Amino acid sequence: MSLQLTKLVKPKLNDISSIYRRFKLSKVTKQSINIVWLKRDLRTQDHLPLKMAEDSDIPYIILYLIEPSLLKRPDWSPRHLWFALESIKNINVTLKECNKQVEVLFSDAEEIFNSLSIEYQILNIFSHTETGVKETWDRDVRLRNHFKSKRINWIESPTNGVIRGIDSRNGWDRRWYETMRMPIIQNRYSNRKTVSIKFNKPLPKNLTTSLSLNTESFQPPGEKYAWKYLSSFVVDRSEAYLSNISNPSKSKKSCSRISVYLSWGNISSKQCYQYIKYHPKFDQNKRNFNGFLTRLKWRCHFMQKFEDECEYETRCINRGYELLERERNQEFITNWMRGKTGFPLIDASIRSVVASGWLNFRMRAMLVSFFCHHLDQDWRDGANFLAKQFLDYEPGIHFPQFQMQAGTTGINTIRIYNPVKQSQDHDKEGVFIKEWIPELESCPVDSIHEPWKYYSSTDFFQDIQPHLAYHKPIIDHKIGASNARKKIWGHRSNDLVKLEKQRILDKHTRSNKLRMKT
Numbered sequence: 001m002s003l004q005l006t007k008l009v010k011p012k013l014n015d016i017s018s019i020y021r022r023f024k025l026s027k028v029t030k031q032s033i034n035i036v037w038l039k040r041d042l043r044t045q046d047h048l049p050l051k052m053a054e055d056s057d058i059p060y061i062i063l064y065l066i067e068p069s070l071l072k073r074p075d076w077s078p079r080h081l082w083f084a085l086e087s088i089k090n091i092n093v094t095l096k097e098c099n100k101q102v103e104v105l106f107s108d109a110e111e112i113f114n115s116l117s118i119e120y121q122i123l124n125i126f127s128h129t130e131t132g133v134k135e136t137w138d139r140d141v142r143l144r145n146h147f148k149s150k151r152i153n154w155i156e157s158p159t160n161g162v163i164r165g166i167d168s169r170n171g172w173d174r175r176w177y178e179t180m181r182m183p184i185i186q187n188r189y190s191n192r193k194t195v196s197i198k199f200n201k202p203l204p205k206n207l208t209t210s211l212s213l214n215t216e217s218f219q220p221p222g223e224k225y226a227w228k229y230l231s232s233f234v235v236d237r238s239e240a241y242l243s244n245i246s247n248p249s250k251s252k253k254s255c256s257r258i259s260v261y262l263s264w265g266n267i268s269s270k271q272c273y274q275y276i277k278y279h280p281k282f283d284q285n286k287r288n289f290n291g292f293l294t295r296l297k298w299r300c301h302f303m304q305k306f307e308d309e310c311e312y313e314t315r316c317i318n319r320g321y322e323l324l325e326r327e328r329n330q331e332f333i334t335n336w337m338r339g340k341t342g343f344p345l346i347d348a349s350i351r352s353v354v355a356s357g358w359l360n361f362r363m364r365a366m367l368v369s370f371f372c373h374h375l376d377q378d379w380r381d382g383a384n385f386l387a388k389q390f391l392d393y394e395p396g397i398h399f400p401q402f403q404m405q406a407g408t409t410g411i412n413t414i415r416i417y418n419p420v421k422q423s424q425d426h427d428k429e430g431v432f433i434k435e436w437i438p439e440l441e442s443c444p445v446d447s448i449h450e451p452w453k454y455y456s457s458t459d460f461f462q463d464i465q466p467h468l469a470y471h472k473p474i475i476d477h478k479i480g481a482s483n484a485r486k487k488i489w490g491h492r493s494n495d496l497v498k499l500e501k502q503r504i505l506d507k508h509t510r511s512n513k514l515r516m517k518t
Ligand SMILES: Cc1cc2nc3c(=O)[nH]c(=O)nc-3n(C[C@H](O)[C@H](O)[C@H](O)COP(=O)(O)OP(=O)(O)OC[C@H]3O[C@@H](n4cnc5c(N)ncnc54)[C@H](O)[C@@H]3O)c2cc1C
Pocket: 255, 256, 257, 258, 259, 260, 262, 263, 292, 295, 296, 297, 298, 299, 300, 302, 359, 360, 361, 362, 364, 365, 368, 390, 392, 393, 394, 395, 397, 398, 399, 401, 402, 405
């Protein structure tokens, strides 16, 4: 018996060598590849990761990942994925001529890279650094460790002039200008075929269904449209840029509308900066173009803040404001989200952003101010709702801006926007209001900002034809503003608020002297 066993277990010498040969062979036959991991950089030009992949002799795969765990997040919306996927279709049209395409994979990043590294010898992963939410930050930390253990080299290129791992903002402005003035990368694509991969997990049906959106009123996605919008802005839409910037109707045309293309990386900040700065028309319209360039820098400044502290998505920038108590009022929240507050400009703004995905800065700020100050609601209950509506949603701008308007930074002047005055100042004739609130179609223009004064009869608001009725105001806005003023300004003297204020000033701001001109 024991003899038999020995016979069975002990492999012959030539068996061992055949196992070893097979093992060696499988190691050898694992194809070496590089990967380009696309994130919010969905374009084919001024793209360093794609250039690095092309410059290397190793075959490469271009990946875009749809990560199920991120689809569950409260800020995620199908309109974001729609924009990204359409941008990729656009890239693929360009790359097809060179035998290349972006592979869209549905699974969490760790699973995808694990599967790929079983099949391939991944040498390098090229991507841009991502200034994202805590979840993507943590995922990247885990991936970095995983790649290290597998000896995979992950090369992340900085983008938008945002710098990873800085302690102070001194010198940031100078470096930002240097980055914006660096040569644009001219990507060239060889005909070398990219590697075709086997990993394939189809998109779930409910996700595909959720992508059949009514996209007619959205800006069209892709690199080609990014340039179309930028050039039409420079050539003929920018004349009244600054004078119309807060008018909710006119700004639709006179603003650049480039935000969505920057957010998904259809165009880079550097491309925008140089196109405008060095355009032959620059000197003829200097004031407006400088206004644009200043805002482009604000964009990166806010993203830098978020890069340094992405917890701003969930906690007050100034921790002292966590102590400010607020009573949640679900009815207020729902009315605000549905555009049924009874304040025409607030309601028109909400309805417009839900339908089109865009709103000018002033209207975004006013919505936040009304929600947090007049309605006295916690900023966290409104921030994700607006993030889902904005086609240009960029966490690095959105959360710091939302908190700035909510008054939770402790370093900025608190602005409480009077919704009636904003309406009188920026939509004088009620054009925007009438576009979005059919209930007010017959309301005379001089009453459009405060319809409750004109229609003293309750019939108009509620009783006779409810489907035509406009809401009565859900609060007295003057009382709301006065309460907010006392509450928030009173809290500024709180010890923790003061302590935090100093910390924030040290970390995120720089003296005026250090801010150079465009
Ligand atoms: C609560 C709130 C949330 C916001 N969330 C976002 C967001 O998720 N994504 C986003 O791109 N912008 C956001 N903004 C900033 C701003 O409202 C939009 O960038 C702007 O309305 C986009 O339109 P535009 O491209 O025509 O802007 P333009 O006026 O033509 O400005 C040019 C570019 O500068 C940048 N920019 C302009 N204003 C600001 C600003 N105040 N702060 C930072 N960058 C700015 C944008 O990238 C913009 O595309 C937010 C503002 C507020 C008040």
